[in-house]
Amino acid sequence: MQKELKQAVVQACNRLFSVEIDPVITRPEKQFGDYATNVALQLAGQTGKNPRQIAEQLAAELQQIPAVAQISLAGPGFINFKLTDESLAEAAQSATDLPKPLKGRQILVEFGDPNPFKEMHIGHLYSYIVGDAIASLLESSGAKVKRLSYHGDVGLHVAKAIYGLGELQTRDEDILGKAYSYGNEQYEKDQQAKAEIDTINQHIYSRDDQRINQLHEQGIKLSFEYFDKILNMLSISTDKRYFESQTTPAGLELVNSNKDKVFKLSQGAVVYEGEKAGLHTRVFITSKGLPTYETKDLGLVMLKDTDYPDANRSIVITASEQAEYFKVMLAALAEIKPDLTVKTTHLSHGFLSLASGKMSSRTGNVYTAMAMLNSVRSAMAKKYPDSADRQEIYVAATKYSMLNHRLGQDIVIDVEASVSLEGNSGPYLQYAFARANSILEKSTVDSRQSTANDSRLTTLDSSERSFARKIGEYPEVVERAVAELMPHHICTYLYELAQTFNGFYEKSRIIGDEREEIRLKLVKSYSQVLRSGLSILSIEAPERM
RNA sequence: GCGCGUGUAGCUCAGCUGGAUAGAGCGUCGGCUUGCGGAGCCGAAGGUCGUAGGUUCAAAUCCUGCCACGCGUACCA
Numbered sequence: 016m017q018k019e020l021k022q023a024v025v026q027a028c029n030r031l032f033s034v035e036i037d038p039v040i041t042r043p044e045k046q047f048g049d050y051a052t053n054v055a056l057q058l059a060g061q062t063g064k065n066p067r068q069i070a071e072q073l074a075a076e077l078q079q080i081p082a083v084a085q086i087s088l089a090g091p092g093f094i095n096f097k098l099t100d101e102s103l104a105e106a107a108q109s110a111t112d113l114p115k116p117l118k119g120r121q122i123l124v125e126f127g128d129p130n131p132f133k134e135m136h137i138g139h140l141y142s143y144i145v146g147d148a149i150a151s152l153l154e155s156s157g158a159k160v161k162r163l164s165y166h167g168d169v170g171l172h173v174a175k176a177i178y179g180l181g182e183l184q185t186r187d188e189d190i191l192g193k194a195y196s197y198g199n200e201q202y203e204k205d206q207q208a209k210a211e212i213d214t215i216n217q218h219i220y221s222r223d224d225q226r227i228n229q230l231h232e233q234g235i236k237l238s239f240e241y242f243d244k245i246l247n248m249l250s251i252s253t254d255k256r257y258f259e260s261q262t263t264p265a266g267l268e269l270v271n272s273n274k275d276k277v278f279k280l281s282q283g284a285v286v287y288e289g290e291k292a293g294l295h296t297r298v299f300i301t302s303k304g305l306p307t308y309e310t311k312d313l314g315l316v317m318l319k320d321t322d323y324p325d326a327n328r329s330i331v332i333t334a335s336e337q338a339e340y341f342k343v344m345l346a347a348l349a350e351i352k353p354d355l356t357v358k359t360t361h362l363s364h365g366f367l368s369l370a371s372g373k374m375s376s377r378t379g380n381v382y383t384a385m386a387m388l389n390s391v392r393s394a395m396a397k398k399y400p401d402s403a404d405r406q407e408i409y410v411a412a413t414k415y416s417m418l419n420h421r422l423g424q425d426i427v428i429d430v431e432a433s434v435s436l437e438g439n440s441g442p443y444l445q446y447a448f449a450r451a452n453s454i455l456e457k458s459t460v461d462s463r464q465s466t467a468n469d470s471r472l473t474t475l476d477s478s479e480r481s482f483a484r485k486i487g488e489y490p491e492v493v494e495r496a497v498a499e500l501m502p503h504h505i506c507t508y509l510y511e512l513a514q515t516f517n518g519f520y521e522k523s524r525i526i527g528d529e530r531e532e533i534r535l536k537l538v539k540s541y542s543q544v545l546r547s548g549l550s551i552l553s554i555e556a557p558e559r560m
Numbered sequence: 561g562c563g564c565g566u567g568u569a570g571c572u573c574a575g576c577u578g579g580a581u582a583g584a585g586c587g588u589c590g591g592c593u594u595g596c597g598g599a600g601c602c603g604a605a606g607g608u609c610g611u612a613g614g615u616u617c618a619a620a621u622c623c624u625g626c627c628a629c630g631c632g633u634a635c636c637a
Contacts (some may be wrong), residue, residue: 044580044581059617060616090580091579093579101580136574138607139581170637171637286634294618296633300635307636334590334631336630336632337632337635337637339632373607399599419574420572428572429586432585438586439586439626440598443599450597450599503573504574507574507575517601521580521602560599
């Protein structure tokens with residue numbers, strides 16, 4: 016509907032003033048109408064005419080749009096469109112038939128990226144949840160998405176953990192976390208341990224020490240068993256995992272073969288001078304000849320391209336502290352493989368902290384993903400003892416609390432509020448869904464029976480109208496969320512939708528009313544939109560709570 | 561120092577492709593409840609949209625200076 020209106024406006028502008036314009040069609044406040052445009056104001060600036068006059072001419076030209084019941088002018092020159100009740104009801108009915116503009120396109124989305132041998136902390140949890148939601152957002156538009164992750168299986172942190180594994184006798188569940196922090200500690204204060212760890216590090220790369228190889232494999236296995244446990248709780252899956260040990264050769268190859276053209280030798284290291292692109296210089300190969308993360312990441316881009324040659328786009332999601340780094344890496348890549356650079360988008364999320372004051376810090380005292388999930392779980396158990404074991408609810412609480420913010424900003428999560436059924440939360444929306452379901456189940460009217468010729472169904476009273484209008488906005492919201500890669504638009508909308516329903520529900524009796532059939536249809540569409548929207552956020556919609 | 565980002569109600573956040581009286585939740589105060597799941601609804605108080613300028617018919621939104629905070633700033637990832 017929005018598109019048809021836009022089309023009509025474009026044509027009218029062309030006929031009347033022979034101008035090409037890309038009009039903005041918005042959803043104004045209810046009092047003004049169902050859609051609005053400010054083209055007249057824009058054209059006034061361009062043509063030097065009176066905006067009010069332009070609006071009048073346009074309104075006259077736009078009279079014959081079937082779905083539009085009334086066009087009115089307001090303010091300095093806004094054109095407001097009121098839709099017919101019938102078209103609003105229809106739009107509500109087909110709200111979950113989302114357009115598939117990305118059909119046939121393959122998109123890679125990389126996120127999560129916890130390192131084996133280390134804890135998965137809340138930052139990784141956030142990345143997983145946001146990344147998965149963006150992936151499913153793209154899927155809702157028809158894209159074939161591959162969920163990828165990338166893990167540092169070599170390097171100093173691994174050596175520290177392996178050292179710890181060798182020294183510590185215990186083998187309890189969080190042995191890896193302990194091993195790493197023990198190794199990290201020893202590395203700082205014990206010269207001999209430091210030397211040993213550095214040696215281990217070399218053996219990790221050369222793979223020539225059986226004992227170290229074995230500890231390495233064991234650690235990797237344990238790590239991913241643990242990660243999978245968390246990911247299973249979250250219902251998040253990954254199509255392919257990449258490792259730094261794999262990306263290193265491809266990266267080195269790329270850097271070495273462009274050493275003089277793209278990269279420069281500086282103080283013994285191979286660097287890329289980002290200043291020429293307004294950025295800063297970064298080291299790609301250290302003076303000791305070791306590849307840095309930059310080089311490995313170039314290798315990763317190449318590997319992804321080899322594995323998924325048909326991918327149209329590649330999205331990488333990391334914490335915002337890597338935003339500048341990524342620009343430099345992509346600037347270097349642009350000089351070597353411009354086509355791959357164009358395809359690659361880096362998105363960053365902000366720093367996550369807890370309202371309770373518990374924070375993740377980089378000095379060992381990390382707040383882990385599991386600890387966060389447990390704290391959400393116990394907050395829920397405390398507040399709603401009956402739902403204590405409903406994993407789908409406390410996972411929803413966790414996901415929603417992270418997705419409900421604009422991507423990129425630092426966020427603060429209040430665990431208590433996240434599980435609350437009052438206010439803007441995941442469980443609240445789940446509850447709204449369960450409630451709508453209960454109404455649908457209770458009714459004996461068969462909503463599938465078509466009574467399209469019944470005039471009552473094409474006329475809506477005022478609360479039905481507001482409700483239908485809000486439901487019908489759904490596809491536009493999804494479209495925007497996809498275009499901006501911003502899942503929070505879905506959250507905001509679903510919450511507003513639930514509020515609109517509550518207003519409708521307060522005024523309108525559904526079951527037993529003479530308008531039961533039309534109202535039931537709206538509730539049905541409402542529940543479908545809730546289910547669809549929650550599913551885009553990768554949140555379950557339980558039938559009952 | 562330089563670069564990137566952020567600054568909206570007591571708190572947590574939407575709004576930022578410039579547009580019609582700046583919104584929501586929580587919290588506070590006051591109403592509604594013999595009803596389909598009241599986990600709700602209605603109302604009130606609470607804002608110089610960090611600050612000073614600029615552009616524009618129109619600025620929370622764009623531009624510039626300043627202030628505050630966060631991140632980055634060569635051999636970590």
